[in-house]
Structure formats: C-alpha cells, structure tokens
Amino acid sequence: MAAVDELIERHQETLTRALTALGERDYWSPYPEFPKAYGEGAAEEGKLAFEALLGSTFALPGQPATGELEGTEASPYGLELDISYPRSEVDELLAAARTAQGAWAAATPAARAAVCLEILARINARSHEMALAVQHTTGQAAAMAFQAGGPHAQDRGLEAVAYAYAEQTKLPAEAGWTKPQGKRDPLVLRKRFVVVPRGTALMIGCNTFPTWNGYPGLFASLATGNPVVVKPHPRAVLPLALTVRIAREVLGEAGFDPNLVTLAAERDREGIAKTLALHPDVRIIDYTGSTEFGDWLEQNAKQALVYTEKAGVNTVVIDSTDDYKGMLSNLAFALSLYTGQMCTTPQNLLIPRGGITTDQGPKSYDEVVADLARSIEGLLGDDARAAAILGAVVNPDVLQRSAAAASGEYGDLALAPRVVTSQEFPGATIRTPALIKVEAHKPDDRAVFLTECFGPVFFAVAVDSAQDAVELLRQSVIEHGAMTATGYTTSGEVEQQLIQACLDSGVCLSLNLTGGVYPNQTAAFSDLHGTGANPAANAAYTDAAFVANRFRVVEIRHQA
Amino acid sequence: MAAVDELIERHQETLTRALTALGERDYWSPYPEFPKAYGEGAAEEGKLAFEALLGSTFALPGQPATGELEGTEASPYGLELDISYPRSEVDELLAAARTAQGAWAAATPAARAAVCLEILARINARSHEMALAVQHTTGQAAAMAFQAGGPHAQDRGLEAVAYAYAEQTKLPAEAGWTKPQGKRDPLVLRKRFVVVPRGTALMIGCNTFPTWNGYPGLFASLATGNPVVVKPHPRAVLPLALTVRIAREVLGEAGFDPNLVTLAAERDREGIAKTLALHPDVRIIDYTGSTEFGDWLEQNAKQALVYTEKAGVNTVVIDSTDDYKGMLSNLAFALSLYTGQMCTTPQNLLIPRGGITTDQGPKSYDEVVADLARSIEGLLGDDARAAAILGAVVNPDVLQRSAAAASGEYGDLALAPRVVTSQEFPGATIRTPALIKVEAHKPDDRAVFLTECFGPVFFAVAVDSAQDAVELLRQSVIEHGAMTATGYTTSGEVEQQLIQACLDSGVCLSLNLTGGVYPNQTAAFSDLHGTGANPAANAAYTDAAFVANRFRVVEIRHQA
Known part of the structure; x- marks a missing residue:
C-alpha cells in the first residue's frame, strides 16, 4: 500500500483544491487547455504515439479476451485507422470484475480518489495523443479535440472524483454515541460507517464526445468503489481504449486488479450493450446517446441505477x-x-x-x-x-x-x-x-x-x-x-x-452571450451540464445526486 | 413573508444544531422523549384532544373532498375509534397540488426548512395526543407510542429536513466566473443556481409506524419544494391525518397554499395508491410495506423516483x-x-x-x-x-x-x-x-x-x-x-x-449489545435505518442519496 500512500500525498493538493472549487463555482482547472503548456516536443511525441496505433492490434494485457475485433472505426477525416481491439465475452468481463472488486471496495475513499487522480494525470500527460484519437473518431477539429477531448474531459472526470470523495466522507468513519439516562449511566456505543460500493458499473460511450461525456460516469463509479466495464461506441473506440489502458496500468501499479476497468468493444449493432445492461451483476449504467436506447435502458435495466443523456431540442x-x-x-x-x-x-x-x-x-x-x-x-x-x-x-x-x-x-x-x-x-x-x-x-x-x-x-x-x-x-x-x-x-x-x-x-x-463564451459550452467546477429535470437527461454533470447513490453505507455498532 | 422570516429566525438554531449533528453522529435530539418533559397537564390535554376525535368527522378545511370515508381503523386495544375522514378524488388532489406548488417552489430552502421545522414543533407540542393516535392504530404500547410515534419520529423528520437544506444549499445561490485569457480581457460570467423541485410526491404510510416511517419521505419531499399527497394505511390513518392537518395549518399561516400537503384516505384494498403511483404528476414515491407492493412500485411507477422499505429476514x-x-x-x-x-x-x-x-x-x-x-x-x-x-x-x-x-x-x-x-x-x-x-x-x-x-x-x-x-x-x-x-x-x-x-x-x-440499546432500535442523527444495499429496502433513513435527487438545479448564466 506504499504506492497508494504515495499517490494520496501526490494528489492531495489537487483534490483539496477541487473540493473548494465545487463549492465556489468560479473558474478553475488543474489541466491546461493550451497545447503549448504541455512542453516542447509533446505534440510531436503525441503524434508519433498516435501513428504507432494506426493499423495495430490494441493490447490490453490481462483483460480476458477471446479474439480480436477488427476496425470498426472510420475517421471522418478519411484517415485509415484500422485498429483491432480485444474481443471479450460479457460473462468473462463481469466475472473478472467480481474477482477484482473486493480489494477496491475495501480501499478508503481517499485511496480511490488518489488512484483516480493518478489515472487522470497520466491521461492529461498524453493529451496530444488523446486529441488525435478524439479527432479521428469524432471528427472534432484539432483544437477542439485537444481541449474538449483532453483537459476539459479530464476536468469533468476530476469533478466526479471530487464529488465522490466528498459524498463518501460525509459520514465520519467512526463516531461515539453517548445518550444520557438521567441518574443512571449513559448508554454508550461506538459506531463505524463503511462505504459499500453498489456493484459493477457499465459506461456506454457516445460517438461525438467519448471522453467528455464518458469520464463523469466512469470516474464517479470507479471512485465510489465499483468496477467499470467501458462499452465504447463502435465508431469511437480509441479514446476510451487508451483511457482504459491507462486506468489499468495505474490500478495495477497501485496494487489493485486491472480488471476493475475493462473494455467491451463490439461491432456496430452487435447488441453487447443490451446484454450487459440487463445482466444482474450490472448495478450502475451511464449512457449518452439516442433517446430510443436511453428510454429502453431506463425502462428495462431495472436492477441498475441508470443515468442517461439523450436527445433534445435546444x-x-x-x-x-x-x-x-x-x-x-x-x-x-x-x-x-x-x-x-x-x-x-x-x-x-x-x-x-x-x-x-x-x-x-x-x-x-x-x-x-x-x-x-x-x-x-x-x-x-x-x-x-x-x-x-x-x-x-x-x-x-x-x-x-x-x-x-x-x-x-x-x-x-x-x-x-x-x-x-x-x-x-x-x-x-x-x-x-x-x-x-x-x-x-x-x-x-x-x-x-x-x-x-x-x-x-x-x-x-x-x-x-x-x-x-x-x-x-x-x-x-x-x-x-x-x-x-x-x-x-x-x-x-x-x-x-x-x-x-x-x-x-x-x-x-x-x-445575452455576445463574447467568447458560447451557449453550447459548459465548464466543469462551475456550470452544470444538463439538469436532469427535462426529457433530454435524467442526470446532470456533476452534482451530489449523480454520485451519492453509487455507493451505500453500512453501519457497524458495538456496545462500548 | 414576514411570517416566514420570523419562522426562519425562530428555528435557525435548531437547524444549525441539526446540521452539526448529521456530521458528528453522536446522540442529539431537540424533542424530549420523556412524557413528563412536556409539562404539567400535557398528558391530560392530549388525552382530551384524542377523545374528542373519537366518533368524529376529521376536518381538513380547504382540501378538495367529495364526501366522507367512514371508520377504516380498528384499535388493537379494542377501543372504538369510528373516525370519518374526507374522501378526495385523486385528480382533484393532484390538481390542487399543481395549483399550490409555484410559490412553494419559489421559496428559498431556508424558508422551506423553517416552515417544516415549525410543523415539527407543533407536532412535537402535541406528542401526547399523537401518542394515543399511534397507540390505537398500531397497537404500540403507550410508552413506545409516545417515543417512537412522537419525538423519535419527529427526529427522523428533522433529520430529513436538515439533509434537504444541506443538499439544496450545496451550490451557492450566485457565483462569479472569471476565466483568464492571457493578455486579453478575461471571460466573465455571473451565474445563479436555482433549486427546482421534482414534482408532486406520494408518501404511502404503513400500519405499524405511520409517523416514524412516514416522516422521512414526507419531510424530505416537502423541504425540497414538492407538494406531498399522504396516503395512509387504512388501519393507521389518524396519526397521519393529524400530521397533515398541522402541516396545512402551518403552511397556510406562513402564506402558502395548504394543499401542498393533502390526505388521500381510502378503504382497505381500494387501490388508490396504485392510481396515484402511476399518475404522470407523481414524481416521487416513498413507501413502507410489503415486498409485493414495493416491488410493484419499483417496476411500474417509472415516471417517479421510488424509495421503498419492504420485508426482510433479520x-x-x-x-x-x-x-x-x-x-x-x-x-x-x-x-x-x-x-x-x-x-x-x-x-x-x-x-x-x-x-x-x-x-x-x-x-x-x-x-x-x-x-x-x-x-x-x-x-x-x-x-x-x-x-x-x-x-x-x-x-x-x-x-x-x-x-x-x-x-x-x-x-x-x-x-x-x-x-x-x-x-x-x-x-x-x-x-x-x-x-x-x-x-x-x-x-x-x-x-x-x-x-x-x-x-x-x-x-x-x-x-x-x-x-x-x-x-x-x-x-x-x-x-x-x-x-x-x-x-x-x-x-x-x-x-x-x-x-x-x-x-x-x-x-x-x-x-454484543447487552445493555439498554437493542438491535431493533436506530436513533436519528446517528444510526442509519436500513442500507439500501439489500432486497429489504432501496434507501436508508437518512443520507444524502435519500434527499439529493428530490430536486434538480437549474443554472441561469449572464454575460457580466
């Protein structure tokens, strides 16, 4: 656990600052949005890393897999991606999540937050590579893919981690309880409040903003102790595959089972999302996409909490x-x-x-x-x-x-x-x-x-x-x-x-926006994305309601 | 609004103390559990008030009603209750809630908390009367009916109000946002965060603990700005009828529409709960009772958030x-x-x-x-x-x-x-x-x-x-x-x-409980009642998750 202690120390200041930002709602971000802030050579390094992925077989060492899934992505810019991903069976991914969950559930909220912040820091360091992955799956222009697919998505992930930490630590880990009994001795109990994760989470990514719309649910579930199966849109796999690989690396280095975060890649319309969504192991679902499938999830995945962002008319x-x-x-x-x-x-x-x-x-x-x-x-x-x-x-x-x-x-x-x-x-x-x-x-x-x-x-x-x-x-x-x-x-x-x-x-x-802020932009730590109060979405990024029910609390009380 | 300002001032200290208690989880209650604490003559006064109800027609002035519902209650102690309650049509109650909701939604969280605390204070002052109402509907013995039906239930109500206040005020009402733009002028916005209630709530009471199990949902919904229709168990109407009447009186005196809280009394197995539960206006349901009906609500009332406490094997x-x-x-x-x-x-x-x-x-x-x-x-x-x-x-x-x-x-x-x-x-x-x-x-x-x-x-x-x-x-x-x-x-x-x-x-x-605390007792502000993590209940009294999704937040941002 030395590795985890070191991570807690490394990220303490960022977490503390993020918690302050949540309450203030002024501008704040730890992840620079200007590409040049990432240093000399970072852009070139990112480009080389991205190019090395083209035509390759994307490896996720240790994830159960039964074969390869070939090239479901097509760059809107005409670039040949031709990347193959591991193909995994639903039952194997969920079994691996079950095996992985115990130690992660037993970790403290602080430990989980630190591991999540390390994942985000590593993703942040590779923002140039991520930008190209986002650009060539979503069609976003280079500048936007860098910002919205990189630091702004990381902001939303960090925001979810901070809310998760705040909600999990709202009750004290331990408390004494002394009830006066008049002239008799008081009643005295010692109590512990233990966070219990809800269970395996499914994050279903979208085509246009795989990271920005994906990170809030992914990190909210992971930070509250739940394994996460990431089901990317078949046309936007790479940004989430990179995310999953980085998450697995960090989890493994910190002494946890990398199968806490897995990738469930599929061909278009193969239906793996439906199979996952109805599985009794899946207890949380985050989804961005069509109203049709969002409504289906809300109506049918009754064993799970379902957070959706669907279509709307702005x-x-x-x-x-x-x-x-x-x-x-x-x-x-x-x-x-x-x-x-x-x-x-x-x-x-x-x-x-x-x-x-x-x-x-x-x-x-x-x-x-x-x-x-x-x-x-x-x-x-x-x-x-x-x-x-x-x-x-x-x-x-x-x-x-x-x-x-x-x-x-x-x-x-x-x-x-x-x-x-x-x-x-x-x-x-x-x-x-x-x-x-x-x-x-x-x-x-x-x-x-x-x-x-x-x-x-x-x-x-x-x-x-x-x-x-x-x-x-x-x-x-x-x-x-x-x-x-x-x-x-x-x-x-x-x-x-x-x-x-x-x-x-x-x-x-x-x-009356007439300057450099546009109605379609929301900033983490300040703006809510959606409200959860109209048919376009049943949740918002990010508030307490988005996080507070992803875990439960079990109380253990002893007579003192 | 002078009345409301006065209530805010009157209850400020209790609210502040309750918020501290939520974080500390040590013993605390503002409502004395010893009958004698309510003063000389209070017991006798309560008895007279209760006896005056026997054989009467229970009035709820201003609530839409189409007739009377006769005597559905039978005291387990053999006492003749013979109380008639107003009979109201579902559509009329919901229409009255719609009419009432605007001003309550527009009130501040502080105003709503103060009104709820005044309701609880008035209920508390009538704990002796309530005790007899609870005793002769549930069969609880006198001492228990006083404590569990009175102050301990009020504690759970106050706990829900305090959580509701805390959750609604987590975001600042207003915030500035200034984003640096290097050498250019910063981007500056002013933002408002407005709590928007979810919609009409339905609280379905149980036979054994109509107030203790009913108050958390009732007050959580009301304090977050939602009208509440109270559907009591046909055998335990009186404790909730008294509660509804007191709530209506306080709401009216504070300048709000009393139809924010109404009573939907019915004969046994008449099915009004099902009709209410499936109505599109009903957006929140709190239920305590059988697994069969709880599961039915969870599966069928898809337009609503459903909080259930069902059967279990302890x-x-x-x-x-x-x-x-x-x-x-x-x-x-x-x-x-x-x-x-x-x-x-x-x-x-x-x-x-x-x-x-x-x-x-x-x-x-x-x-x-x-x-x-x-x-x-x-x-x-x-x-x-x-x-x-x-x-x-x-x-x-x-x-x-x-x-x-x-x-x-x-x-x-x-x-x-x-x-x-x-x-x-x-x-x-x-x-x-x-x-x-x-x-x-x-x-x-x-x-x-x-x-x-x-x-x-x-x-x-x-x-x-x-x-x-x-x-x-x-x-x-x-x-x-x-x-x-x-x-x-x-x-x-x-x-x-x-x-x-x-x-x-x-x-x-x-x-290892061997003294004066028993496994079947939980204390508000300290113990969680249930976990929401096993089939007996999908929620707990009371945590942030029980409250945080009963309202949503709408952001209004202006260019500054």
Whole structure:
C-alpha cells in the first residue's frame, strides 16, 4: 500500500483544491487547455504515439479476451485507422470484475480518489495523443479535440472524483454515541460507517464526445468503489481504449486488479450493450446517446441505477439586444462549432415575426435571419478557418440530414450548406450549416423543428411575439427536452419570463452571450451540464445526486 | 413573508444544531422523549384532544373532498375509534397540488426548512395526543407510542429536513466566473443556481409506524419544494391525518397554499395508491410495506423516483459472549418489544449445534434456547408489564401467524405463546412470543425461517458452527433482505467474519449489545435505518442519496 500512500500525498493538493472549487463555482482547472503548456516536443511525441496505433492490434494485457475485433472505426477525416481491439465475452468481463472488486471496495475513499487522480494525470500527460484519437473518431477539429477531448474531459472526470470523495466522507468513519439516562449511566456505543460500493458499473460511450461525456460516469463509479466495464461506441473506440489502458496500468501499479476497468468493444449493432445492461451483476449504467436506447435502458435495466443523456431540442429566444453584432457572431460560432454536433448546440432560433430591437435600430425577422446567415458565411468563408471550426461530419446520418436540408426537404433555405475542402485531410467530409426559415404555427413546420435534427441544420422560427417565443421554449423543453436554452433580451420583463420558463421546464439558460463564451459550452467546477429535470437527461454533470447513490453505507455498532 | 422570516429566525438554531449533528453522529435530539418533559397537564390535554376525535368527522378545511370515508381503523386495544375522514378524488388532489406548488417552489430552502421545522414543533407540542393516535392504530404500547410515534419520529423528520437544506444549499445561490485569457480581457460570467423541485410526491404510510416511517419521505419531499399527497394505511390513518392537518395549518399561516400537503384516505384494498403511483404528476414515491407492493412500485411507477422499505429476514449470530445474562435479557427484550412487529426485529437466531462459550461456561444449543425462553418468560411474566412491552397485535394476519406457531405449524416450540390480558384494555389482543427450534440444513425448515414471519414468531436455528452461521447470514441477507443483523462473539476472528459478511451483503450490524440499546432500535442523527444495499429496502433513513435527487438545479448564466 506504499504506492497508494504515495499517490494520496501526490494528489492531495489537487483534490483539496477541487473540493473548494465545487463549492465556489468560479473558474478553475488543474489541466491546461493550451497545447503549448504541455512542453516542447509533446505534440510531436503525441503524434508519433498516435501513428504507432494506426493499423495495430490494441493490447490490453490481462483483460480476458477471446479474439480480436477488427476496425470498426472510420475517421471522418478519411484517415485509415484500422485498429483491432480485444474481443471479450460479457460473462468473462463481469466475472473478472467480481474477482477484482473486493480489494477496491475495501480501499478508503481517499485511496480511490488518489488512484483516480493518478489515472487522470497520466491521461492529461498524453493529451496530444488523446486529441488525435478524439479527432479521428469524432471528427472534432484539432483544437477542439485537444481541449474538449483532453483537459476539459479530464476536468469533468476530476469533478466526479471530487464529488465522490466528498459524498463518501460525509459520514465520519467512526463516531461515539453517548445518550444520557438521567441518574443512571449513559448508554454508550461506538459506531463505524463503511462505504459499500453498489456493484459493477457499465459506461456506454457516445460517438461525438467519448471522453467528455464518458469520464463523469466512469470516474464517479470507479471512485465510489465499483468496477467499470467501458462499452465504447463502435465508431469511437480509441479514446476510451487508451483511457482504459491507462486506468489499468495505474490500478495495477497501485496494487489493485486491472480488471476493475475493462473494455467491451463490439461491432456496430452487435447488441453487447443490451446484454450487459440487463445482466444482474450490472448495478450502475451511464449512457449518452439516442433517446430510443436511453428510454429502453431506463425502462428495462431495472436492477441498475441508470443515468442517461439523450436527445433534445435546444432553443434560442431572440427578443432584443444592445450588441447586435456580438449576438450574431456569438450565434454564428455556436452553430458552426463542430458542425452543430454537440448535444448543447442550439437548433431553433425563435424570432418575432415583427422583428427585434437592437443597438443598430429595429431589425425585421428577415433581416435578422439574413444577417445571421451572413455572419455564418463570414465566419466560415475561408476553407482552412472553416475546417478548424467545423471539424468533420461525424457519421453518415448527419451527412444525410445536411443533404436533406440542402435539398429543401426541411423548408426554405436562408443559408445553404456548402462543401468545405481540407488541405490537410482531402478525404475529410466537411459541411457548413444550413439555416431554414419556418413558421411556429404551421403544423408541418412544427413537426420538423420540434424534432432533434442533430448536426448542421438550424431553424429560424418565426413567432408572433417574445411571449409566444417564451411559451414555445417552455413547451418544447417539457415535451422534447433540451440540454440548453439561450436568450437575448434587453427587457427586464422578458428576461424574467424567460427565466421562469426555464425554471418551469427545467433547462439551464444562457443570457445575452455576445463574447467568447458560447451557449453550447459548459465548464466543469462551475456550470452544470444538463439538469436532469427535462426529457433530454435524467442526470446532470456533476452534482451530489449523480454520485451519492453509487455507493451505500453500512453501519457497524458495538456496545462500548 | 414576514411570517416566514420570523419562522426562519425562530428555528435557525435548531437547524444549525441539526446540521452539526448529521456530521458528528453522536446522540442529539431537540424533542424530549420523556412524557413528563412536556409539562404539567400535557398528558391530560392530549388525552382530551384524542377523545374528542373519537366518533368524529376529521376536518381538513380547504382540501378538495367529495364526501366522507367512514371508520377504516380498528384499535388493537379494542377501543372504538369510528373516525370519518374526507374522501378526495385523486385528480382533484393532484390538481390542487399543481395549483399550490409555484410559490412553494419559489421559496428559498431556508424558508422551506423553517416552515417544516415549525410543523415539527407543533407536532412535537402535541406528542401526547399523537401518542394515543399511534397507540390505537398500531397497537404500540403507550410508552413506545409516545417515543417512537412522537419525538423519535419527529427526529427522523428533522433529520430529513436538515439533509434537504444541506443538499439544496450545496451550490451557492450566485457565483462569479472569471476565466483568464492571457493578455486579453478575461471571460466573465455571473451565474445563479436555482433549486427546482421534482414534482408532486406520494408518501404511502404503513400500519405499524405511520409517523416514524412516514416522516422521512414526507419531510424530505416537502423541504425540497414538492407538494406531498399522504396516503395512509387504512388501519393507521389518524396519526397521519393529524400530521397533515398541522402541516396545512402551518403552511397556510406562513402564506402558502395548504394543499401542498393533502390526505388521500381510502378503504382497505381500494387501490388508490396504485392510481396515484402511476399518475404522470407523481414524481416521487416513498413507501413502507410489503415486498409485493414495493416491488410493484419499483417496476411500474417509472415516471417517479421510488424509495421503498419492504420485508426482510433479520438474523442474530450467537457465537460466544462474556455477558451471557446481558445477552439473554437484551435479546428477550428485543424479541418482545411491540410483539416483534418492527421491521428491525430479529427473526432468526443462529446458534451452533455444539453450543457456545460464555462467561458462565459452555452452553449447549438446547441450553441457550431454554435460557432465552426463560428470559422471555421472566420478562413477560407479569401481565401488566408484558402489556407495556408487547403492546397489542396490530392486525389479524399477525394474530394468525402467532396461532400457527402455537399449533406447531412452523416447528417444535421451545416457547409457546401465551395470551396476555390487559386490565386497562380488556379488548386488547396481546400475545407473547413463540420460539421455535429449527435446523439450518433441513430444507423444510429453511423454507419456513427464510421467509419473513412478521410478528411474535422467532426461530432458534441450529447451525454447524459460527462460520456456518456467518455464511447463512450472508446468504440470507443477499437473497431475502434484512433491515438489521446482530452478532454476539468474543472472538476477534468471528467478529471480522461477521463484519465482512455484513459489508458483503449490505446490512447494518449491532455487535454484543447487552445493555439498554437493542438491535431493533436506530436513533436519528446517528444510526442509519436500513442500507439500501439489500432486497429489504432501496434507501436508508437518512443520507444524502435519500434527499439529493428530490430536486434538480437549474443554472441561469449572464454575460457580466
């Protein structure tokens, strides 16, 4: 246990600082988000490490495996990945987790937190390699893949570890209990409170943010003493395979069984997630993905706690602004970033038919739409810059929706998508956003824009008034869910209406963002990601409720 | 809001002290457990208030009602209660809750905590009246009805309020966020974190401990901003009807809608609980009762968070003791208290066939059983004293099991039950415990003692060894659930084995209790009631997990 003691000491300061950050909610991160902070040569080293993975068989020494799974990934940039992963039987992975769990369950919360922080530190040190793994599975552009796939994901992992530590140490490990009995001797007991992990956890990764959306559940479960089976999306295996391998290395070095964290890779639609999700050993499930499968998990995996993030329809209400240019450029960037392939990207922009007031005078609905279209065109006019913001189209489904928008299938185009060519990656599939004009009160239009249209397709929805927009936002969130809501208004009254609609429907609201923070971004240790209060998700990153039920406490009391 | 501010000030010290108690887990209670502490004349006043209720129509002014529900209660002491309660339609109660919820949701956690503490203070002041209501619905003896139905239940309510306050105020109400941008201006946001209640809660009360088991869920839901519909057991309506009426009075005086807390009384097996449990408005359910209905709720009420306490089989492992007399008297009292009708009462006593070691020399299995039987007989030899410990048989099902035990249906009787006559209540149904000798390895015996036999029927189970007992305890908890486990041993090795078995199976353990604390008692602010880690319950009173998901947080962020 010397190794563990050393890890506890090494990471004590980070853990303490993280616990303070959780309460303060100001900006904080221990993981630099600028690639250069990782030192001379780190980028090149990461590139070499990534290239060495291409065409290889990815080894996970010690994990039970029955063969190899060949190349399920396809880089949206056209790069050949051709990586094979171990193929493992569900029963063998779960048996290995059972074997592994005892010593990990018996470790202290402090020991588990320290091991998790060491895993995160090692992942952090390899952020350049991870960035390339994320870029070539998700299609995120290089800069975003570095930040969102690296340090920002690590922040969310650390946040979960800190919450897990705080929740597990809320009860004292030992307590005395002395109850006065008047003139008689008091009743005296000694009590111990022991954290008992719930059981094996399953983390089901997504295609677009395998690490950012995966780390909260993975680290929350691991830090509370549970083994974790990681089931990556077949198109985004590598970032989680690297994560699993690093976790296994650290666990092994610290004297624990590496099979506390295993990889369950599968071919597309093989169904291993369903088999795992219904297994009686699996007691916790974290999932990011489609509403269909998320709902299925919630309804069917009754032996497990199920934390889901599913589809939603994110809305912007545009009433008025004192920074018209800032609003347009903020929205243009928000819609363009990663080709709209974020669960937090606004989809519907609700604009009063009679226009809005701005610092540049009144603007009609048509003017606002045209100005936004121009703002997007300006932002993405240069192909190299466009590629750096858009990244690439993550999969054929998204490409199909972009094509459908281009063909006018969803409505009148205010901005048609355009093909962007990457010099660096000629095989990359890159599309600019489509902006479509629709009417809030036309049933055909509503059927279209009130469904999640994941990807670079956006709707400028003409509404009767700001009040009409607020009501549509409220109903949309209640019925279809949302990860984000956004508002632009200079009216105190409309602001209050917007806030109330968001409280009623349970969605987080960004107001009047015109600078360098975008509605689709949330920062660990400060912003909640989701609320768990509308159909888009049943949990949030990260709060006490996300962590507190992943373990239970058993009390042992003795007469003293 | 002046009324609320005054309440906040009035209860601030109690709340602060309660929050400290939650972290320390030493003995603490603001509600005296001795009847005399409530002052001269309080007992008489309570008696008069209770007697005024008999034969009356219980009024809940302002609650929607369509008629009256007549006398579903029958005192186990033979007293005529004959109280009618308002009959309300499910849809009307839920509609009234919807109307009521807005202002309560908008109140601060501090305001809600203060209102809840005022409700508890008023209930506390009427503990004598409540004691009689509890006694004549549950059959608890007077002293126990006073303590467990009054101050101890109030403790559990306060504990839930304190946890609710702590969890809701974990995030700051407001925070600034400043992210450095090198040489450029930092990014600055202002953020608000607003607690959003989950929605209407349903609390389903039980027959034996309507207040003690009901208050944690009721107050946890109310303090986190949710309206609560209280569905009492048809045989134990009065204690919760009084609770609801007091809650409504305090809410109304504080300027809130009394329909935040309503009573849904029904005839036995009318099925209103099922209708409520499946209603889309109901988002939280707290339940204590049968495994059958608890499992049904967990499987079917998918729109709600479901917290259950169900049946279990509680076990005592007897290996050795250095206080044989103390062990026997502790067990005799534990088995006798309230006729074994506590969810925490031990049912199975596992005793090595080869006997145990004690401070009075070795004792064979037969000697231990005979000595325990004698100890129970001694404790309950006098009818008046017996009645004061046993209370009365709560319902015909329990009486039937006592009769079945007496007839030898469950096995050989080491102690036959006897009818006790109460001078005070000649109509009371009172039975002493039956102690039955069974063999751990006989399949017929196992089928009997590994099923919950709620009431005054106990099994002295002959096992091969202490290790055999520990294994049987482990398997029994994993398969059949348990609220408590108890052990007597002077061996460090057996103690460690016992602790490990309890950690593995997820049950709280009381070790070597020989004095005035009994395995079936847990104290608020110190002991956990249940673990949520075995089939007997999916939650514990009270921890963060019991409270943290009854509300969600919505973030509102502005560019600063």
